[in-house]
Amino acid sequence: MLIKKAADLKESEVTPKELFLRRREFIAAAGVTAAAVATNGFGMLGGDDGEAAQNPAAQKLTDLKKSPFSTDEKLNSYRDVTTYNNFYEFGTDKADPAKYAHTLQPRPWTVVVEGQCGKPGRYNIEDIMKWAPLEERIYRLRCVEAWSMVIPWIGYPMSEFIKRFEPTSKAKYVVFRTLVDQKQMPGQTEPALQWPYIEGLRMDEAMHPLTLVGLGLYGEVLPNQNGAPIRLVVPWKYGFKSIKSIVRVTFSEDEPINTWKQQQSQEYGFYANVNPQVDHPRWSQGSERRIGEFFRRKTLMFNGYGDQVASLYAGMDLRKNY
């Protein structure tokens, strides 16, 4: 009888160093959760207490800077973050991206930069990853569909990215486009949306310190279903603004027509700031379900980032500019 030895894996290879070093935080978080469950039996549905199970094959990202912008709320699990996605390039069901995004090839990858800037060109993802120190940013994500998560993103400020290209004074907006390739993105064979997916930010929004070039999450490079290898993360706007798998960046004088606005301009606008006062025509935006919780919670203005970003919209009618 052949008795196999346990696979030759060291503990350090299973658990990324950063997460291993943070184990006490997870234990503490688990304690808080247990207390929360004890006081509120309906609080959790299958929550997994800061679970850090990841893709062992994924490239790990280490030496991450901490950020004062991070929230200390309980993280959604790796499973929550990577198996419940709106990424119509792989299908319209939220389980589809995790099932079908393996066809995406995030390496090699180039991003084309064009428009009103001094340094247009094609940039390699390997270089882009090194343009600034990587940070961990634990942000709330609020979907326009009224659910939310807390996600430990990895990336660096979008301002660091944009400065490299020396945008001119005519650059009022920055426009992002997702890859179009039916082989890599099988959902694009369906007319679910118009491809490519387009999103944009006003220049001051893009340069805001909260706006992130997303390159990873949970200690590793972005899983394909989360928008590998490079995406936008704008925590005070509905999730659809945070475009995934970016291949083109355009500095523009004009406000772009972003994909969901093009799809349903009565329901989705350019700004898409999280705003409990302005309902979606079909449902309330006043409350949301934090994934893992039974009861809804109140939605916060600008998703709770109002202190940092409200001044960007001073004097604007947010009912008109939804």
Added chain:
Amino acid sequence: MFKPAAWLLCLAPLAYLTYSLYQDPGVNPIETVTNFTGIWTLRLIMITLAITPLRWLTGINQLVNYRRLVGLFAFFYGALHFVIYIVTTFFIEGFSNFDASGLAADLTTRPYIIAGFTAFVLMIPLAVTSTQGWIRRLGGRNWNWLHKLIYITAIAAVLHYWWKVSVKLPPVNPRNYAILVAILLAFRLWRYFAKRAASEV
């Protein structure tokens, strides 16, 4: 009579849901349960509506014996769907905080909620008057007229689904249900005009 088998068939979706949630609740079990009970309400409404045309087409009159059972199960799944929506949408951070104004806004300003609520509310008198006693009390003719409300329920249920879904592509495809309801109602119209034509001759 295959009544026990019909009961089991109608309960099978709920059993499947319970089993699959027990196996793996998934990331958003509340959404799963809401969507599942909603779609099965619609499917059971369709089956209820299909029984009479099937009877006409096949001549198997015993089919009508199952219509009440399937209809009541449609109401049962609809009630589950409705209660889940109320509890998981309007209680904020606990049972002590009910967002009545939020519910009022939903019921008065949001077309897909109004349609869904209409579909559900119209099923209540049908469920209540589904007994032999009520058929006697109302008289067959009145009872038949009252139970034509199921046509409005079916249309409202499809509208509810149609307006809820942003992108109408498989697997979430209200179009198929809309077509099915149109066919099932067209049968009635056709029968109605055929009968009228026959009585004029």
